[in-house]
Structure formats: structure tokens, C-alpha cells
Amino acid sequence: MLDTFHNLMLGFSVALQPDVLMYAVIGCVIGTLVGMLPGLGPLAGISMLLPATFGMSPVIAIVLLAGVYYGAMYGGSTTSILMRIPGEAASVMTCIDGYAMTLNGRAGAALCIAAVGSFIAGTVSVVALMLLAPWLATFALRFGPPEYSALLCLGLLVLAYMSSGSIPKTLAMAVLGLFLGMIGIDSMSGYSRFSFGVTDLGDGLGIVPVAVGLFGVAEILLTAGQEFPPTVSKPKMRELLPTRQECRDSAMPIARGTVLGFLIGIIPGSAHIISSFVSYGVERRLSKHPERFGKGAVEGVAGPESANNSAACGAFVPMLALGLPSGPITAVMLAALMVHGVSPGPLMIQNQPELFWGFIASMYIGNVVLLILNLPLVGLFVNLLRVPYSYLYPLVIVFCLLGVYAVSQSVVDVWIMLVMGVLGYGLRKLDFEAAPIVLGMILAPILEQSLRQSLAMSSGSYAILVTRPISATLFAFTALLIVWSLASLFTKKKDWRKEVGLAEQPGE
Amino acid sequence: MAELRPGMRADQIAGLMISLAGAYAGWETLKLPLGSLDNPGPGYMPLILSVLLFALGLIVASAGGKSQPLADIRWPELRHAFAIFGTCVFAALAIEPLGYRLTVAVMLIFLVGVIEKKPPLAVILVSAGMAIGSYWLFATLLKVPLPPGLLGF
Numbered sequence: 286m287l288d289t290f291h292n293l294m295l296g297f298s299v300a301l302q303p304d305v306l307m308y309a310v311i312g313c314v315i316g317t318l319v320g321m322l323p324g325l326g327p328l329a330g331i332s333m334l335l336p337a338t339f340g341m342s343p344v345i346a347i348v349l350l351a352g353v354y355y356g357a358m359y360g361g362s363t364t365s366i367l368m369r370i371p372g373e374a375a376s377v378m379t380c381i382d383g384y385a386m387t388l389n390g391r392a393g394a395a396l397c398i399a400a401v402g403s404f405i406a407g408t409v410s411v412v413a414l415m416l417l418a419p420w421l422a423t424f425a426l427r428f429g430p431p432e433y434s435a436l437l438c439l440g441l442l443v444l445a446y447m448s449s450g451s452i453p454k455t456l457a458m459a460v461l462g463l464f465l466g467m468i469g470i471d472s473m474s475g476y477s478r479f480s481f482g483v484t485d486l487g488d489g490l491g492i493v494p495v496a497v498g499l500f501g502v503a504e505i506l507l508t509a510g511q512e513f514p515p516t517v518s519k520p521k522m523r524e525l526l527p528t529r530q531e532c533r534d535s536a537m538p539i540a541r542g543t544v545l546g547f548l549i550g551i552i553p554g555s556a557h558i559i560s561s562f563v564s565y566g567v568e569r570r571l572s573k574h575p576e577r578f579g580k581g582a583v584e585g586v587a588g589p590e591s592a593n594n595s596a597a598c599g600a601f602v603p604m605l606a607l608g609l610p611s612g613p614i615t616a617v618m619l620a621a622l623m624v625h626g627v628s629p630g631p632l633m634i635q636n637q638p639e640l641f642w643g644f645i646a647s648m649y650i651g652n653v654v655l656l657i658l659n660l661p662l663v664g665l666f667v668n669l670l671r672v673p674y675s676y677l678y679p680l681v682i683v684f685c686l687l688g689v690y691a692v693s694q695s696v697v698d699v700w701i702m703l704v705m706g707v708l709g710y711g712l713r714k715l716d717f718e719a720a721p722i723v724l725g726m727i728l729a730p731i732l733e734q735s736l737r738q739s740l741a742m743s744s745g746s747y748a749i750l751v752t753r754p755i756s757a758t759l760f761a762f763t764a765l766l767i768v769w770s771l772a773s774l775f776t777k778k779k780d781w782r783k784e785v786g787l788a789e790q791p792g793e
Numbered sequence: 794m795a796e797l798r799p800g801m802r803a804d805q806i807a808g809l810m811i812s813l814a815g816a817y818a819g820w821e822t823l824k825l826p827l828g829s830l831d832n833p834g835p836g837y838m839p840l841i842l843s844v845l846l847f848a849l850g851l852i853v854a855s856a857g858g859k860s861q862p863l864a865d866i867r868w869p870e871l872r873h874a875f876a877i878f879g880t881c882v883f884a885a886l887a888i889e890p891l892g893y894r895l896t897v898a899v900m901l902i903f904l905v906g907v908i909e910k911k912p913p914l915a916v917i918l919v920s921a922g923m924a925i926g927s928y929w930l931f932a933t934l935l936k937v938p939l940p941p942g943l944l945g946f
Contacts, residue, residue: 286806334885336935336937337931337935337937339937340869340935340936355807379801380807408845415933434918448884450855451853453856454804454807454851454853454854456849457808457811457846457849457850457852457853460845460846460849461814461846462843464839464842464843467839469836469841473825473835476825476826476834476835478825478835478836478839479821479839502881504871505877506874506877506878507871507873508870509873509877510868510869510870510871510872510873510882511870577924673912675905675909676909676911676915676919677903678904679900679904679919680901680910680919680923682880682881682899682900683897683901683907683923683927685929686881686888686897686900686941687893687931689938690888690893690939691938691939694938694940696888696889698887699881699888700885703878703881703882705883706878706881707878710874715803715804715806715807715866716803716861716895732838733838737837737838737860738831739829740831740832740833741831741833743829743831744831745829745831745832746830758926
């Protein structure tokens, strides 16, 4: 414990350096803006900013990008509450009761509860990250290729099980993503796979063009032609204070959302999105008055908002401790670190303590900055939402183009972004989720390498995956999950996701 | 009730398309060496994935009988989507020969002026401001390499 305290002090000595502090604040401001703008989620924001971090030190780069990530988590709630437009996917559930509170004249209180919930969840989960990541990193030194294979299989199945869509559809998207991750030169044999003679595809499809295409461009293609532009109300300062009853009602949802979000965040998948769905479902299930949900229940804002911030923090645990991205966002951040020659993983915490602990300390500071940005300054940010969408979306498209081109100065990446944009548009129209594609693509090379290494280690026997204790345990969980999800097909009992309202859409 | 309506369902079409993609991927994979179990080749994992993709596509299609009818999907944004996509295609073709600033200016003039029919002054301010401002911010200040284009502009 004393070691942790000393390390944290080391972290604060890094994070409080004026330049690091300045970039943490800049990251939080950009993140808040990105989170508020429909069509620009944290992923698109981080992707666009990635090239700008190439000239920075690794500490500043990671602090800036992390600021954008959790800034977007805070910012996304503002548009959800005031306009019923989720600034980013994790805020979808906040739309339901957040906007209902706005209609009831409680917009200020909803914003306050969301900001305070996010702050508490963010701060508590940083403590958990601080305590858990070094322990997990030590434990992860026992992980070999079979354990990584088992962990990734479990992660992909959990993603399918926890998603709001159907399991086969989500799995199909994850497998499609895994296949897209196969494109490029095979690192073990040197064979060029599925690149059709295009030299730029030798390194495979980039995460940034795929993610910006599937999320940014697809969103613009879907929303730019909308007939009725959204309107926005601007809350006054004195309306920001919640009532005593609202504070009491939101205390437990914030606590539950924090724990739930952090636990879900650790598991590979689109954690921050899933966690808000699960939290909303749990709150409605536990409520003595579930009928209030959808009509302005403060618990429906407090729970999901805390959960998505906590999950954003939890997602850093596998990234920092195992070097495994738990989703597209952490994958882009991992890429940012690798550009600087830093390889996150079990040894990073030991070898580069100033980077790890500086990052942790910057998250404490970031949470305070975001609380200030999102409460007293919320009116200032709301003005941005008054820019008509007919001006906003052309600018967003330009930022998408800029961000994708700038990563590797390749027009091929721009074409990939466009193809993915059309694919994402089609998938959204047909009610498919795009997030598993990106996750599959990121995990594909790690999964393939660990599976091939496992088979080479065992002279071609798949038994190695189930005879080593850690991988056997992980595969047992995977099997249990498969049986559990199949059980709902053969029994009359409702699938748990439907029971907690996970399949519910905000339009209901 | 959606399930009483005749015609193809969204999931049925989507599932069949996924299966087709899986079949094509499998066919392409067969051109690669599969290797052996103790030394899997570059085609080993892609073959497993294409079989899985094919199978999952069939599952999605067969379970899609109660999904949304294809005819019920509305496309009110299609005109805008085509225009935006066309503008992006132009950007991909023009960014290197014309340069970043000119390409962005033309994109915004088309989107804000022609598609959104905004007043000329607003079109000029937005397109010139964004083209020059974003170039200054990213290329000059943040040293992100962006193509200057012909004549350095």
C-alpha cells in the first residue's frame, strides 16, 4: 500500500508538470466537444487527434488521448439530456430519462446528477485501476499463447452475449471483423493475404480508417438528410441543483453503476456502451417504481452515466496490464503508445513507472477538470449545439477526411474509410452493430498468433487449450456462457437481457 | 403486425449476404497454404473464419423470419447520403493532386452551398475559414503532414 502511495506521488509529480497538465485540460475540452457533437464519438475524436500526438512525448500523448476519451463520456450526456441525441453511443440510455427530465423542467438537475455521477464513478474507478492493474500485470506474466487464445475467445463471446442485438448477428459481425484483421502480410510466414496487389494493404487495414468509416461517416450519411433539425434548451445556473429527493434516489444507482461499469470495462468489448445498457436495465429491475422509468426517473440518468465513465476507466486495465486492447478506443491509444516505442503489457508498469503512474494521476486531475467543465461551464458548451446541423456535418466530414489521411498520408486509407462508411450505413439500416467488427479486427492478429503458437507448442494438439489451468478456466466460462445463452432457446424463461430491459430502444 | 406481412425480411437478406461473403472468403482462402496442425499456415485461420462466417450468415437468415420486412425500411436520407458520398469520393481523388486546402474548400462549397443552399457569404466564410484554419492548426501548428498541392496551395 505504501508502495502504491509512493508511486502515486511519482505520478502526480509527472501529471502536475505544466505541459502535462495543459494537455490534460486540452484533452478534456476536446473530448467534451467531441462527445457533444452527434456523429463524432470518442473513437473518431481520438483517431483524428492521433497524428497530432506523434511529435509529443508518450506521457503527454496518452494523457491527451485519455482526456479526450473520458471527456467524451461526460460530454455525450449533455446532448442526450438536452436534445435526446446521444453524442456518442454510450449515452443512448441517458436519452430516455434524461430528456424526459428536460421535458419536466429538470434539465439542470439531470446534467448535475450526470456530471456528479460521472465524477464519482471516474474517481473511484481510477482507484480500482491503480490497485488492480499492477496486480493483474504480475498475474499476466503467467499468460502464454493458450491463455491469450482463451481470453480472447471469452471476450468475443461475452461481447455477443452482452450486446443489445441478437447473438448470431453480433457474432457474425465479430467474425467479419476477425476476417478483415487477416488482410495483409502474415507475420509468421510472410505471405500476402487478400491484398489483391495493393501495396498499402500489406500492413493490413488500419484501425483508424475502419473505425472512422463505420462510425463517423456512416453516422453522417444516416443523419445529414433528417427532415427536422433538433432544438436545444439552455439550462440556467440556478436550475442545476438537484432536490434532496433526487440526490437520495441517485446515490445507490451511482454506486452500482460504478462497480458494474468497472467490471464490464475490464472485459474486452465495447464496454462503455454495454455497461450503460446493463446499468439502466439493472436500475429499472431494482426500482420500487419501475413505471417511472422513461418518464424522467433520475436513477435512469445516474446509473448509466456512472457506468459508462467507470467502464471507460476499467477498459484501461487490460490495456495497461496485459497490452490487450479491450475495444477500438483503447486499440487506437495502444497504437499511439507503440508509435513512441512503448509496448504496454506486464513489464511496462515495472519498466516505465513514470508513464503508468503519471497517466493514473492525470486521470484524477482530468475528473476534476471535467466536473468544472460540465457544471458551471455547461451553458458555454451548449452554445455549440446551436450551430445548425447543415453547417456542422460538412465540418465533421472534413475532420474525418483529415484524421484518416493524416495517420499515414495514404489515399488508400481514405478509400477504406469510404467503403467502411457505406458498409456501416448499410449495417445500421439492417439493424446490425458495427462495434464488433472493429473489435474483431483489432483482436484478429493477437488471436491468430496465439492460436498458431499454441498449436506449434503442442505439436498440433488442441488439448493444450484445455489442459493448462488458466486457459481451462477461461474456456470453462466460455462453455458456460454458450450453454446459458442456448438455454433461453429451449426454456420459456425470458433471456436475462430482455428481463432487465437491455433490448429496449430509446425510442420506446 | 410485422410478421404477417409477406416479402423478404431484413435479416434474411443480410444473413444471405453474410453467407455469400463467407463463401467468397473461403474460396479466396483456398489459394493460400493451409499448413498442418502443428504448423498452421497463413490460410489456416482465415479458413476457420470463413466457414464460421458462412454458418453464422445461414443462422441469421434462418432466424430472420420475424425481423423487419425489407420493404418497411425507409430511405429518406438517400439523396443527401449520395451527395455526401460523392463529395468524399471527390476528396479522395483530389486531395493529393489539388492539395488539402483547395480540396476542402471545394467540398464545403458543394456541401454547404449546393446541397444545403446556404447564403453565398456563409458558404465563403465556412469553406475558406475551415480550409485555411484547419490547415494552419494541423499542418503548421501541430506539424501533421498534409498535401500542399499544386503551386504550393
